Amino acid sequence: MTEEAVNLTLSVENLSHRYSAFTGVNSINFEMRRGEVLGLLGPNGAGKSTTMRMLTGNLAPSTGSVLICGVDLLKNPDTAKIHLGYLPEIPPLYQNMSVDEYLRLAATLHRVASHCLESAVIETRHHCGLDGRGRQIIGTLSKGFQQRVGIAQAIVHNPDVIILDEPTSGLDPNQIREVRHLIGALATHSSVIFSTHILSEVENVCDRVLIMHQGDIVFDRKMGDIHQQQIHLDAIFTDLTQKHENPEEQRQ
Amino acid sequence: MTGIILKKELHMLFVSPLAWILLTIIQVILTWTFLGRLDVFLEIQPQLLQIANPPGFTEIVITPVFALAAIVLLMITPLLSMRLLAEERRNHTLTLLISAPLSLADIVLGKFFSVMVFFGMVIVLLSTLSATLALGGTLDWGVLFSNVLGLLFVAASFSALGLYLSSLTSQPVIAALGTMGILLALWVIDLAAGNTNAWLRDLSLLRHFERFNQGVIDTFSVVYFILFIATFLILTIRHLDAERLHG
Structure with a gap:
């Protein structure tokens, strides 16, 4: 149990951010352990970057808390940020x-x-x-x-927690492979979160997949379970992120 | 942690030719004027001797040169301050600083002091130039000191305002134009002051600098400058914080 607590690098509770016009991230919860690689998927505008900006102190959450290695990011940003590495989209x-x-x-x-x-x-x-x-x-x-x-x-x-926002965008296939290797190597002593649009990338590198849609986490599974249950990431992604789109269009 | 930002800013400032070109231009202008005033002094010196209690070369050389220096600093402040935050925002590098274990105050103060180090160099050069007059006569060190202090205060006020405007936009040119406009307006606002609105005079940066320029260190002016600097530095920090809150 204590070992579990030591290995917990990131814990996100009820995190949301409301922009003036709409809700960017809607009360999400998740935890990460050392050595875990988490792939964050979702269509554009799903709240991936907003989540990452909140995890790194670039955006203040409307509600909720972020603990990095047990340090509260909002109360002790200076101590918490020592454990963080962040690559923004640009x-x-x-x-x-x-x-x-x-x-x-x-x-x-x-x-x-x-x-x-x-x-x-x-x-x-x-x-x-x-x-x-x-x-x-x-x-x-x-x-x-x-x-x-x-x-x-x-x-x-x-850092103990590494957050990479679309690290492979704009790279050629060889470079993408190198980045994947690098992420794998980093995971030996840290937790890595990265966002991407390439589903095969997630299957190759991640231990766990998280799909976001319209500010909510709609899917959160270990890669092992996905293989075991023979879930096709492609199919589930389309299914989860398109079925909500019709009411959204009607609202607009 | 302010030191890291200060070091980075100075490095970025002095690897580009901008800082060196500006230092050269300022030094040429000020030395030229200094020599010009010295010529005038030497010309009228015989007449001065006939007056009881004649003005010395402190009044004839140093006072006008420092008055001009204040205007020159006003002109170059926008060039230095515009990039401080606007460029970081435009190049998306502000994220690096905000994600690092630094407070916003560290970032803002580091940037403010980097401009002050540059202005400090200008002021040291000018003071050394003025101090050479002591070789040929008696210099009024008190007046020189109050001029140096006054110039430091106006330079700090210019930088604080420039930094604030730079935090408002991601376009360095807009920040520069805004800074230039507001500084000029604050410089000459006493012209608009009549009998009924004499308080406008108290807002004028020029008015307060003039006191120092004449060798008077007025507490009112000192407080004015300190409040001016603190206000704009705090506004800058608040603005960056608000951006973090609302996205």
Whole structure:
């Protein structure tokens, strides 16, 4: 039981966010354990990015709480955010910094001690396939490499919870495969949440799938159960996210 | 944690040519004026000797040069302050700072102090230039000190306002134009002050700077500047916080 508590990295309770015109996320609950990879699926506008922004303190929830490694994100944001790594949909890159400068900045911002700084940067660069690019200016890198720098920025401080918003968008098939490997490797010591539109990606990488639709979690299963019950992710996704659409259209 | 942001901002400022070009232009303009005033002083010095209690070169050289310096700082503030938050927002890098274990106050103060370090350099250069006058005569160090203090206060007020306007938009140019407009208006608002609305005079940045420029450190002006700076820094923090709340 105690081991369970130690392994609990993220716990989300009754989390909602209401934008002025509509509800973005409607009272969702879920928990994550160390070593788990969670795939967040859903059509555009389902609330995936809103959820991720709330988990990382970029957006204040209307109700509910987020505990990261047992620390309340809303009450102690500074302590909680040390355990977090976040790659937003658009990577937050300073175009005129070199890769090393940028990673050093990201590490210092996340309070990596100065004597571990260099080794953390070198290690992360290696993990993300950025060896030999340390001195290159970020603005001159290709889209794929920029995306890798974005991921590197999220993991340089060895966070317990890693949140990646569409990490594979805009990458070529080889790069997508590399990112998948990377996510698998990260999961050995952290929890990873990532959102995507590619269903096969989820089947390959995730231990657990969560489908969101119109601000609600409509599906939450372990990958093992899905295989066991021979559920087709494709079919269930279409089923769950299209059946609600008609009343929505009528309302509009 | 403010230090990390300060260091990052200074790094970004001084790797671009902008800071160096601005420093050069300011230094050229101020030195040129300084030498011009010095010439005037040397020309009229014989006449000055005939007056009882003549004005020294502190009044004839330093006061006008510092008055001009204040205008120059007003002009370049928008160029420096516009990118502080507007550019971070446009490039989506603000997310990096907000997701990091930093408070919004750390971010805002770090950025504010980075501009102040730049202005500090301008003021140090100008003070050194003025102090060289001491080689050729007696300098009124009190007046020089009050001018330096006054210039620091106006520079800080300009930066605080610029930072706030930069937090409102994701278009650096809009932030720059807004800052320039409001600063100019606050600079000359005393012209609009008549007998009935004399309070307008108290709002004028120029009015308050003039006191320092003449060598008078007025508590009222000190309080005005401190309130001005604090107000805009707090408004900036509040605005970023509101954005986090409403999305």
